[in-house]
Amino acid sequence: MSNINNHKIHLSPPHLSGKEIEFLDDATASNWIAPVGPHLDAFEQEFASFTGMQGAAAVQSGTAAIHLALELLGIGRGDRVYCSSFTFIASINPALYLGAEPVFIDAEPDSWNMSPRALRRAMKQDALDGRLPKAVIVVHLYGQSAKMREILRICRHFDVPVIEDAAESLGASYFGVQTGSMGMYGAFSFNGNKIITTSGGGMLVSRSIPAIDRAKKLATQAKEPVPHYEHKEIGYNYRMSNLLAAVGRAQLRQLRIRIKQKRAVFEIYQDALDRVKGFTFMPEYEGSYSTRWLTTLTVDPKFTKVTRDHLIETLAEQNIEARPVWKPLHTQPVFQGVEYHPHSNQTSVSEGLFEQGLCLPSGSALRDVEQQWVINCILARLREERQRFVSISSRR
Numbered sequence: 001m002s003n004i005n006n007h008k009i010h011l012s013p014p015h016l017s018g019k020e021i022e023f024l025d026d027a028t029a030s031n032w033i034a035p036v037g038p039h040l041d042a043f044e045q046e047f048a049s050f051t052g053m054q055g056a057a058a059v060q061s062g063t064a065a066i067h068l069a070l071e072l073l074g075i076g077r078g079d080r081v082y083c084s085s086f087t088f089i090a091s092i093n094p095a096l097y098l099g100a101e102p103v104f105i106d107a108e109p110d111s112w113n114m115s116p117r118a119l120r121r122a123m124k125q126d127a128l129d130g131r132l133p134k135a136v137i138v139v140h141l142y143g144q145s146a147k148m149r150e151i152l153r154i155c156r157h158f159d160v161p162v163i164e165d166a167a168e169s170l171g172a173s174y175f176g177v178q179t180g181s182m183g184m185y186g187a188f189s190f191n192g193n194k195i196i197t198t199s200g201g202g203m204l205v206s207r208s209i210p211a212i213d214r215a216k217k218l219a220t221q222a223k224e225p226v227p228h229y230e231h232k233e234i235g236y237n238y239r240m241s242n243l244l245a246a247v248g249r250a251q252l253r254q255l256r257i258r259i260k261q262k263r264a265v266f267e268i269y270q271d272a273l274d275r276v277k278g279f280t281f282m283p284e285y286e287g288s289y290s291t292r293w294l295t296t297l298t299v300d301p302k303f304t305k306v307t308r309d310h311l312i313e314t315l316a317e318q319n320i321e322a323r324p325v326w327k328p329l330h331t332q333p334v335f336q337g338v339e340y341h342p343h344s345n346q347t348s349v350s351e352g353l354f355e356q357g358l359c360l361p362s363g364s365a366l367r368d369v370e371q372q373w374v375i376n377c378i379l380a381r382l383r384e385e386r387q388r389f390v391s392i393s394s395r396r
Contacts, residue, residue, distance in 0.1 A: 037242030062189030278303030
C-alpha cells in the first residue's frame with residue numbers, strides 16, 4: 001500500500017476558519033498586541049458566558065491555569081493534592097511547582113476518567129489518618145466528562161475543593177452542564193492540537209469574580225495598583241496577549257461546528273470498526289455528551305491477533321499519526337513510589353487502558369478520503385494477521 005497523496009495525516013491539527021485574520025487585523029491596526037487590550041477582555045467575557053461561569057482569566061497555557069487555581073486555594077509545601085492518574089503530566093506538574101505531594105487516583109471503565117470508587121476509598125483512609133488533601137484535580141479526557149455528580153458528592157462530604165482540568169473537553173457536558181464549570185475552578189487549554197486553539201494559551205474560570213481578579217493579578221507579576229512597580233508577593237508572567245485572544249475569539253465562534261465535525265469523525269470510525277472483535281471504543285455514558293476531541297479505542301490482541309503498537313507502526317508506515325493513550329502518571333519514572341489508589345484491589349483500569357488504548361487521527365478538517373485511508377490501513381493489517389494466524393494454525 002502507498003499513501004493516497006503522500007502527505008502526513010496528523011492526529012489533531014489546528015483548524016482555522018479564515019475569520020482569525022479579521023480579528024488579528026483589528027488587533028494590529030489598533031496596536032493592542034501586548035497582554036492587555038479589548039480582544040483579551042472580550043475573549044474572557046465570551047468564554048465565561050459559554051461555560052456559564054462568572055469570570056475568566058486568559059493565560060499562556062492550561063498548565064498556567066491549573067497553577068493559578070492551586071495558588072488561589074493556598075496549596076503549599078507538603079499539602080496533598082489528588083489527581084487523576086490517567087492523564088498528561090501537565091495536570092499535576094503545577095502542584096509540584098508549589099511543593100505539594102501528589103496522590104494519584106485510578107480511572108474507571110464507564111468514562112475512562114477518575115474513579116469515584118477509588119476516590120471515596122482514598123478520602124476515607126486519609127480522613128482516618130487526619131491528612132485529607134487540600135484539592136482534587138479531576139481530568140476530563142479526550143472530550144469526555146468524568147462522573148462529576150459522584151465526585152463532587154464525595155469531595156463536598158470531606159470539604160475538599162475540586163479543580164477541573166478541562167483541557168481536552170471544551171464543549172463537553174454532563175447532564176447539560178459544561179465541563180470546567182462544576183468545580184471551584186476550571187482550567188482549559190488552547191494548545192495547537194485542541195478543539196479550538198490560540199496556538200498556545202489557556203483559560204481559568206470561576207464563579208468568583210474576586211478569585212478571577214486575584215488570578216489576573218498573580219498572572220501579571222503580582223503588581224500592586226500603584227503608579228510605580230510595587231510587589232508584595234511573588235507572581236508570574238502568565239497573561240495571554242491581545243493578539244492570541246483575537247485568534248481565540250474567532251475560534252470560539254466555530255466551537256459548536258468543530259464539535260459536530262469531531263463527533264462525525266468518531267461516528268465514521270465507529271461504523272467502520274465497531275464490528276471488529278477486540279475493538280472497544282471509549283464509551284459515552286448516560287448523561288454525558290462528549291466532543292470526541294480524539295477518537296480512542298482499545299485493541300485486544302487476543303481477538304485481533306495484532307497489538308495496539310503494531311497498528312501504530314502500520315499507520316506510521318503510511319505517514320499517518322496515531323498514538324497510545326496517556327501513560328498513567330503513577331507508572332511514570334518521575335513518580336516512582338508515589339501513592340496510587342486503583343479502581344479496585346484487583347483492577348488498575350488506567351494500566352489496562354494504556355496497554356491497549358489507541359488514539360486515531362481525529363482532526364475536525366479530516367477529509368473523508370483521508371479517514372477512509374486510515375480505516376483501510378487498519379483493516380488491511382487485521383486481515384494480514386488473521387491470514388498469518390490461520391496459516392500457522394493449519395501447519396500445526
